[in-house]
Amino acid sequence: MSVDTLAISTIRLLAVDAVAAANSGHPGAPLGLAPAAHALFKKMAFNPANPDWINRDRFVLSNGHACALLYSMLVLYGYDLTLEDLKHFRQLHSKTPGHPEAHEIPGVEVTTGPLGQGICNGVGLALAQKQFAATYNKPGFPISDSYTYVFLGDGCLMEGVSSEASSLAGHLQLNNLIAFWDDNQISIDGSTKVSFTEDVIARYRAYDWNIIEVIKGDDDIEAISNAIDEAKKCTNKPTLIRLKTIIGYGSLAAGTHSVHGSPLKADDIKQLKEKFGFDPSKSFVIPEEVTALYQEHVKENQSKEAAWNDLFASYKKEFPELGAQLQRRLDGQLPEGWEKALPVYTPQDKAVATRKLSETVLSSLYNVLPELIGGSADLTPSNLTRAAAAVDFQAPSTGLGDYSGRYIRYGVREHGMGAIMNGIAAFGANYKNFGGTFLNFVSYAAGAVRLSALSQLPSIWVATHDSIGLGEDGPTHQPIETLAHFRALPNTAVWRPADGNEVSAAYKQAIESTTTPHIIALTRQNLPQLEGSSIEKASKGGYILCKKSDTPDLTFVSSGSEVSICVDASAKLAEQGIKANVVSIPDFLTFNKQSEDYKLSVLPDGVPIMSVEVMSTFGWSKFSHQQFGINTFGASGKAEDLYKYFGFTPDNIAAKGLDTINFYKGKQVISPIRCAF
Amino acid sequence: MSVDTLAISTIRLLAVDAVAAANSGHPGAPLGLAPAAHALFKKMAFNPANPDWINRDRFVLSNGHACALLYSMLVLYGYDLTLEDLKHFRQLHSKTPGHPEAHEIPGVEVTTGPLGQGICNGVGLALAQKQFAATYNKPGFPISDSYTYVFLGDGCLMEGVSSEASSLAGHLQLNNLIAFWDDNQISIDGSTKVSFTEDVIARYRAYDWNIIEVIKGDDDIEAISNAIDEAKKCTNKPTLIRLKTIIGYGSLAAGTHSVHGSPLKADDIKQLKEKFGFDPSKSFVIPEEVTALYQEHVKENQSKEAAWNDLFASYKKEFPELGAQLQRRLDGQLPEGWEKALPVYTPQDKAVATRKLSETVLSSLYNVLPELIGGSADLTPSNLTRAAAAVDFQAPSTGLGDYSGRYIRYGVREHGMGAIMNGIAAFGANYKNFGGTFLNFVSYAAGAVRLSALSQLPSIWVATHDSIGLGEDGPTHQPIETLAHFRALPNTAVWRPADGNEVSAAYKQAIESTTTPHIIALTRQNLPQLEGSSIEKASKGGYILCKKSDTPDLTFVSSGSEVSICVDASAKLAEQGIKANVVSIPDFLTFNKQSEDYKLSVLPDGVPIMSVEVMSTFGWSKFSHQQFGINTFGASGKAEDLYKYFGFTPDNIAAKGLDTINFYKGKQVISPIRCAF
Structure with missing residues (x-):
């Protein structure tokens, strides 16, 4: 058995073992896609010790449910993810959740699972790389020449979002994007024949993509490798590589939807391990030769990164301004001031x-x-x-x-x-x-x-x-x-x-x-530009914009275009001797993050609060006692007519404010900011 | 000038006049599409006096912003929409809102405007027609043989939602669906060359659609008519008719995006009316010959409907059971019991x-x-x-x-x-x-x-x-x-x-x-199946599921899977002598529609209310004083582990309930149902 075959079997069995240990997950796609993952990762430049290296090739698993495959690759390549993590696949507090989460797992580029998203993220990554390269590359200084690779399944192709991004990728001629379609003809409802019989290849040609087909996608590593080389030769189109695969390759249920989203049965795992030459009594096995193989590739890649670091050092000397700018960006800093x-x-x-x-x-x-x-x-x-x-x-x-x-x-x-x-x-x-x-x-x-x-x-x-x-x-x-x-x-x-x-x-x-x-x-x-607003105050998410009194009769809370109406309503009320402060809450999230003391200073006890926003009142009860909004659909007409019709005028807001004051007269008014826990 | 040409000019100028009167709207597409609308409506079976006739052909304007075109057609054909309505285009309380609204305007089949939706609605209409025909048609009794026609623009084609439905329509072989692509190469950002250069025709072929092209779509009525006839011959595919048109046909700004969404200038309207042989000093003109032409078609169609009524009468005799079922459905009744x-x-x-x-x-x-x-x-x-x-x-x-x-x-x-x-x-x-x-x-x-x-x-x-x-x-x-x-x-x-x-x-x-x-x-x-639930009670949207007291210490309000946890929490509290009722609110909308008295009986004054739902608390403050939920994202793990981790256990809910009781001790507790207005 070649070490490549051994490696592929290892990937397959790690994924199967992870799903079995969790008694939950998707073994089918990893079994079919392991050879492609193996062949692809071998072609990619990346450093598991520095997953953020800017010139790495990026890999996106658009069919995120196949994450046991991705996690297995990351473990095998020595990212900060271990066999122990894999053994806790899909368990609470594990680093191996049910779908890949980029902010949790080093080596996962984007979070996928909701179908269709990953391929679009791939378009974004490729777009950014093109822009980045065009901005910083100089003759003799290929600062950026990385590729973005995507695996996607039939589900991703059915989702309209992928159509949108794929059409744009073709228009933008993003030849740095290479996607692999796992053409296994199975989705959860069974055969794709029941709902997905379009000619995908013709569709992607219509988007102006380069098309390559691999007949034995779950077996023929050489063909997959060649397809990648071929794709890289294309100078003005993204590439779709159609990999014909069998879902659940090797399993007794191969080719059926039953291997898609359920663990393999014990006897199936047993025959699979025997078929692949593994000891069926053992789980989570990584042969030494496989580790060695991948470590060798890591070393090559680390040399590549080191060479890039040298290149960038020279670049900074040669192009001090651009170099400094780029360094600042890589440091995640904004320009001073x-x-x-x-x-x-x-x-x-x-x-x-x-x-x-x-x-x-x-x-x-x-x-x-x-x-x-x-x-x-x-x-x-x-x-x-x-x-x-x-x-x-x-x-x-x-x-x-x-x-x-x-x-x-x-x-x-x-x-x-x-x-x-x-x-x-x-x-x-x-x-x-x-x-x-x-x-x-x-x-x-x-x-x-x-x-x-x-x-x-x-x-x-x-x-x-x-x-x-x-x-x-x-x-x-x-x-x-x-x-x-x-x-x-x-x-x-x-x-x-x-x-x-x-x-x-x-x-x-x-x-x-x-x-x-x-x-x-x-x-x-x-x-209008408001009296009382400032960048600093607004940056708290909510603040008293117009203060009529420390102990007002009413507080209006509002946002956007209704704030100035509330200011006018407050002025109307003042004519009647009624003091209404106006609070602007431009962003709930930021306001919620402020200290309770601050929030209570804005929305104190003892003052009835009425919210005013020209749309659904849903959620405003968290910051107010009484809400004024629109809980129906709008209407077609001139904006001023609509504001009048729906009652968003200073007069009407003032009247509603009075109603609110009267309603709360004699009642204990507790700030909505206060809570039991 | 032929009466057809006169009719088309009338449509164009009505649309232009409506937009001008509103000083708002989209004249470009109506100018380009008027000939297609004229040719198509002539081929369609429908009765303006009975817009709900079940065997009518249906027309969908997927590019809903072109509604001045549709409204003009409806006025010309004598639907319950008048020239006066058209003069109040896009005004508050008019019957001619800025985008077509089906529930407001007789003759509008579906509400469009948000791009991509209409073509998908068309797929749904065609699907329903197929199912309806297959269910009720009998040899010699073609109860249903109607078509669905759709106009759509580049915007609709760019939206992924249309890709999804179009792929499915091809798969389902909906040959009763005939769509016209207004190929005017202009969208709001200017030329479609900036973002939409895919080969649409090849893409629709890939979906297995029948394709017909009309080179002079804004002029050649005969070609459009022939295309419709041709499309109807296709027995197993939906048809896309590509109409090459010039946006804003006839306008000085024809072929540019400036005619898309802004009224034509006065001098442009003047030259347009002159060019079309109309009096430039007059607006909203309908020549008598045009009215006569359309009324003639209406009469033909009314004969068609009358023939269909006869057919249906015979059908009911021949197939009494199916006939009665169909009559019931047409009456909008559900089966007895x-x-x-x-x-x-x-x-x-x-x-x-x-x-x-x-x-x-x-x-x-x-x-x-x-x-x-x-x-x-x-x-x-x-x-x-x-x-x-x-x-x-x-x-x-x-x-x-x-x-x-x-x-x-x-x-x-x-x-x-x-x-x-x-x-x-x-x-x-x-x-x-x-x-x-x-x-x-x-x-x-x-x-x-x-x-x-x-x-x-x-x-x-x-x-x-x-x-x-x-x-x-x-x-x-x-x-x-x-x-x-x-x-x-x-x-x-x-x-x-x-x-x-x-x-x-x-x-x-x-x-x-x-x-x-x-x-x-x-x-x-x-x-679990709950003590205290019933179809009748739940049908009020919210009700007291578990009543421990008429004057409880606390009310839990909850929904779905958390209701039984609240029941258990209430039992735990009862062990400590604390009475907590449990209210189930399975649907906010239905509960909100109940009388205030009823709602207050469920959520009375004087009792602190704590909501329990295993997701965002946003909006629950409308029905509770204190909320317990999840205002972060979830996690991957076994369901029982997650419920425990996020605190959705009877013990923790009981503890939070106690916190709520203690917080409100000595405070005045007003039911959240009460409001000032």
Whole structure:
């Protein structure tokens, strides 16, 4: 038996043993894909001792349920993951969760499992690499020449999000992306014949991908290796390598969906080990020759990294400015004093839509932050996401831009954009990347946003047209539930700034964050610059914007476009001798992180609090006693008509405020900040 | 000038005038697509006086922003929509909102605007028609032979959701679906060259669609008509007709993105009217010949409907049983006593996972409700959505089922499934249709769910694996924010039943609803049958399940799998002489609709309330004073370990209950049901 065959059998059996030990998991895909993993990793440059090396090749397991395969590879290659970890596969507190989690496991590039995401992350990684290389490579100094490799299954191909990103990858000619389709013709419902009979190869050709087919994908290592070499020769297309495989290769149930998501039976494991020449009485076995084989490759790779370090040292001498910039980025630092580029406003400044204020910020930061990259899902003139100085990220041959460009034309592909953004963020090198769409359509990308939050990727959503204030486009476009949705998502900042200073605060936090996605909800309509706002105060997530009294009769809490209405309502109430403070809460997540003392100073006991936001009141009861909002869908009409119709006028808010005061008269008013535990 | 040309100019100018009057809207696509609309409507069977005629052809405007075109057609054909309505285009309270809303406007089949949805709705309509025809057609009695036509633009084609549904439509061989691609090469960011250069035709061929090309799509009516005839000849494929058009045809800005979403300038409108031979000083003009032309077609169509009514009358005599069933469905009635098929449980019945209880309901209803149709996004063995007696909905030639089948293999396409479900629901004939996936992946379909709610389509989501209780698959699969998201969406029932009786209640409401989508969140793990539950009580959305006292020390409010834990916690507290009632709230929407008196009887003043749900606490403050949940992501591990780790044990819940009681001791406790307005 060749050592390659032995290694492949080892991978297969580690995966099978892990699933069996957990009595839970997916043995089928690892059995089919082990040869491809073996052949591919041998071709890849990476260093298990330094998984963050910027010029490593990246591997994405888009069919994340096959993680027993990935974990086995990481163990075999000596990443900070051990056989013990593998023995605790899928157990609480293990380093081997049921799907690969990038922020938990060294060597896992992106978090996968939700189907279709990984291949899109791969597009993002490849896009970032192209941009990075075009920015820093110089003749004789190939600072970046890495590849991104993806395994994906039929499920990933059925998901629309992968169609979006694959179409864009073809358009962008990302030849540094090489994906392997595990064509095993089985999904959970059985044969793919029941629902998935399209011609995948023809579809990917239509996207302008390079296609290579490997007939015996679960056996023929040489063919797989050759396919990778072949793919690398292609200069202007991403490559899809179709690997025909048998799911559960070697198992008694091979080729059926029963090996997809359930552990193999004991007698099946026994015959498998015997067939592969292993002792059926032993589990989690790694033959020494296999360890030696992989360690040899690690050594070669460590030499590669050492050579790269030398190259980078010379680069810094040759190109001191770019070199220093790159070093700063690799250190995860922002440029000294970058935040001075954030605009500051006074109440004398004119009323401007927050989407427009966002444009000012993005333009202002464009030259300050070379790591700032982003685009829009075909709403550039509406989202105002493109800095005047920007160059489009495009294949140079198109004449529409070049690969050093930092403006991405995503097309009408919100979900794909979100997943690509995650890939860009995961590339490293301090990329700060944003995507623009209407707030309502961030929901199309919910699957990707959730993974940003879970895997701690600081993607930024420029989410304009944030309410009924968008007017005539009507209820199909007007968010009602959207803020509640993302406020309920852990580790997600959902900013809804009320004016220019709050917009700057939102971007300050978004850019400084290394672990939290930010959704910045912005208006289409103009808003006044408020008395009492500042970047510093807004950076606490919530603060008293307008203080009428230390012991007011009422507190309005509000966000975004309704804050100025509350200020006006407070003025109306003042005419009647009623003191109403106004609190702006531009971001729940940040406000929640403040000390209880601070939060109680903003929302003290004894004062009834009424929330005002022009959408669902859901969740506002956490910060208020009484809520005013819109718990129906919106309507099509002029923004001012809609605000009037739904009662968002100073007069009506003042009247509702009075109702709230009267309701709580004589009652004990406990701050909603207080809680029993 | 021929009357056809005059009619087309009329359509174009009505659309332009409407947008101009609103000073808002999208004139570009209507100008390009007017000839296609004219040619198509002439081929369609429909009756403006009875827009619900079941055998009408259906038209879907997937590029919903072009609604000025659709509204103009409806006005010209004499639907219940007038020139006056058109003059109030996009104004508050008009019948002509900024995007077409099906529940508001007779003649609009589905609500569109969010791109990609309409074409998928079209797939659903075509699927329903196939199933309907296969169920009721008999030799000599073509009860159903209608077509579904769709207009879609580049934006729809870029959205992944359309890829999902189009792939499935090809697989299902839906030759009753004919789509027109408005190939105008312009989107909001300018030329489609910047982001959308794939070969659409090759892609649709890969999906196994029939392709027809019309070179002068904005001019050549005959070619368009011929294309429709040609498409109808195809017996086993959906058809995509590529219409090459010029956006803003005739305008000075034709062929540029500036005509996409902004009104034409006054001088442009003037030259356009002159060019078309209209008086530039007049607006909203309908020449008599045009009215006459369309009325003639209406008359022909009314004869068609009359003939169909005769046919149906004979059918009822020839096939009394099927005829009566069909009549019942057309009347929107459920079979007498259908709800007796819903299972009822007692505490003596064994503990069962609610997904399994759901399977029992679906199997039980399968033969009782011939209008029940549904499937799963490739999770059949996990969602347990397939009744044992079910036949798959498949093209008969595949040997996998037939078109009368009522089980749909959606593939891993949650968003496409959701949008197709909307199409099935919009078909009429009382279809009750469901789709299964993991609760976490309903989020992939958020765009479609939102449109179910907005356009009042009673789709049903069988959303299993509803919490960390799914165990080892881990945080990528465990919902945290999902219930909050959909609870905040207006007109959306989000059921999380606690036992068998509550599962039956959820289905009772879901099946009886004609205007509200239902998401039914179901467990993977077993739950006991509870003392105190009943279909009747649960049907109120919230009720006292376990009453220890009329004046308890505490109320637990909970849902789903945590209700039984609260019952046990209450028993623990009783041992210490502390009385804690347990309230089950399986659905916020239904509970909110109850009278204030009822709600106060469930959640009275003076009793501290603590919510218990194994996910985000967001929104629970509306029904409780103190919340216990999970405001982080979950973890991978055995379900029992996770429940323990996150503190969802009777002991810990009892302890938290005590904390809550102590915190509120001596404080005034106002029911959260009470509010100022």
